[in-house]
Amino acid sequence: MNGGTPFAARLERARLAMSVAGVDALLISLGADLPWLTGYSAMPLERLTMLVVPAAAGGQATLVVPELEAPRVVPIPEVFSLRPWSETEDPVEIVASLVRKETGPSPALAVGDQTWARFVLGLQAALPSATWRPACSVTGPLRAVKDAAEIEALARAAASADKVAAALLGGEIPLAGRTEREVSAEISRHLLEEGHEHVNFAIVASGPNAASPHHEASDRRIGKGEPVVCDFGGSLSGYCSDTTRTVFTGPPPAELAHIYEVVAGAQAAGVEAAQLGRPCSEVDRAARTVIEDAGYGRYFVHRTGHGIGLEEHEDPYMVAGNDEPLAAGHVFSVEPGIYVPGKWGVRIEDIVAATAAGPEPLNKSSRALTVVPS
Ligand code: ZN
Ligand code: ZN
Ligand code: ZN
Numbered sequence: 001m002n003g004g005t006p007f008a009a010r011l012e013r014a015r016l017a018m019s020v021a022g023v024d025a026l027l028i029s030l031g032a033d034l035p036w037l038t039g040y041s042a043m044p045l046e047r048l049t050m051l052v053v054p055a056a057a058g059g060q061a062t063l064v065v066p067e068l069e070a071p072r073v074v075p076i077p078e079v080f081s082l083r084p085w086s087e088t089e090d091p092v093e094i095v096a097s098l099v100r101k102e103t104g105p106s107p108a109l110a111v112g113d114q115t116w117a118r119f120v121l122g123l124q125a126a127l128p129s130a131t132w133r134p135a136c137s138v139t140g141p142l143r144a145v146k147d148a149a150e151i152e153a154l155a156r157a158a159a160s161a162d163k164v165a166a167a168l169l170g171g172e173i174p175l176a177g178r179t180e181r182e183v184s185a186e187i188s189r190h191l192l193e194e195g196h197e198h199v200n201f202a203i204v205a206s207g208p209n210a211a212s213p214h215h216e217a218s219d220r221r222i223g224k225g226e227p228v229v230c231d232f233g234g235s236l237s238g239y240c241s242d243t244t245r246t247v248f249t250g251p252p253p254a255e256l257a258h259i260y261e262v263v264a265g266a267q268a269a270g271v272e273a274a275q276l277g278r279p280c281s282e283v284d285r286a287a288r289t290v291i292e293d294a295g296y297g298r299y300f301v302h303r304t305g306h307g308i309g310l311e312e313h314e315d316p317y318m319v320a321g322n323d324e325p326l327a328a329g330h331v332f333s334v335e336p337g338i339y340v341p342g343k344w345g346v347r348i349e350d351i352v353a354a355t356a357a358g359p360e361p362l363n364k365s366s367r368a369l370t371v372v373p374s
Pocket of ligand 2: 231232233242243244335349
């Protein structure tokens with residue numbers, strides 16, 4: 001890499017993975033694979049954008065793009081050539097003819113997971129002897145291992161989210177007496193002020209709503225002495241943040257304080273288990289065991305974590321059954337919770353990077369039980 005972009009090296013890794021998997025061409029449209037390979041994000045339009053990457057060494061990667069979108073593409077001639085198509089051309093036929101030119105008579109094709117069905121069906125009709133599989137089978141394991149620049153970008157996003165968490169824990173974002181929706185809007189505003197370019201979500205779940213892990217902020221007014229689960233994230237320089245802190249608007253009853261300590265213990269155990277070479281499922285098992293041993297196993301209703309990068313949720317997943325060994329460069333959430341329906345809930349979430357020196361939490365805001373000043 002001549003000190004320039006990471007894209008040529010990524011394309012090389014993709015080509016290698018394609019040849020191992022027996023894929024003749026990669027067809028990438030919407031979603032994060034495209035910016036990962038080219039730096040360009042396609043808008044979710046009805047017009048087709050598609051990167052065609054032949055596996056053959058010396059084959060030319062081509063970005064087929066609507067002519068009116070072409071000015072947004074930053075060309076990287078050593079990585080891909082540009083094929084803008086005009087309003088009267090058929091982009092599916094352009095892609096099909098590139099595939100015919102670069103591959104054999106019955107090519108194995110890997111198509112981007114978020115390609116509109118319309119275009120996939122059109123391509124299948126135009127290339128009747130091709131076989132198809134999802135592009136994530138090639139790109140997923142590659143994108144899961146972050147390079148140094150990506151880990152730095154994720155750490156920057158996490159540090160920015162941590163400033164919002166600090167504002168929350170310090171009582172700068174008032175809770176009691178306001179609606180969840182108002183607090184969610186204020187958390188979103190803080191994320192932008194701290195440098196995020198997009199807010200992806202800002203869950204605020206108070207009192208009994210805290211028992212719903214993906215609760216949508218509502219008009220419920222937050223009371224005193226309640227748990228408030230705040231789970232928020234956005235993207236900064238394209239890379240995502242995602243952190244959860246559960247705070248209290250008054251001293252919690254003893255049982256709730258106990259639940260908080262159990263979740264905090266489970267979260268720490270999950271992080272500690274994230275040692276290189278151990279299966280991803282171990283992170284889930286370590287966190288879950290703490291919660292099960294405390295008698296709350298049936299109230300921990302989701303996996304312990306997900307990979308994060310250009311997307312909020314991507315490979316690798318910290319879930320029972322995922323035996324993939326943790327590798328240096330895997331970055332993922334550790335976010336156990338206990339959700340007692342109709343009553344209350346607690347979740348604590350940090351993003352963690354697996355490194356040779358051990359697990360490194362990128363989120364560093366306090367995990368201690370915090371009663372926010374009001
Ligand atoms: Zn989620
Ligand atoms: Zn989250
Ligand atoms: Zn998460």
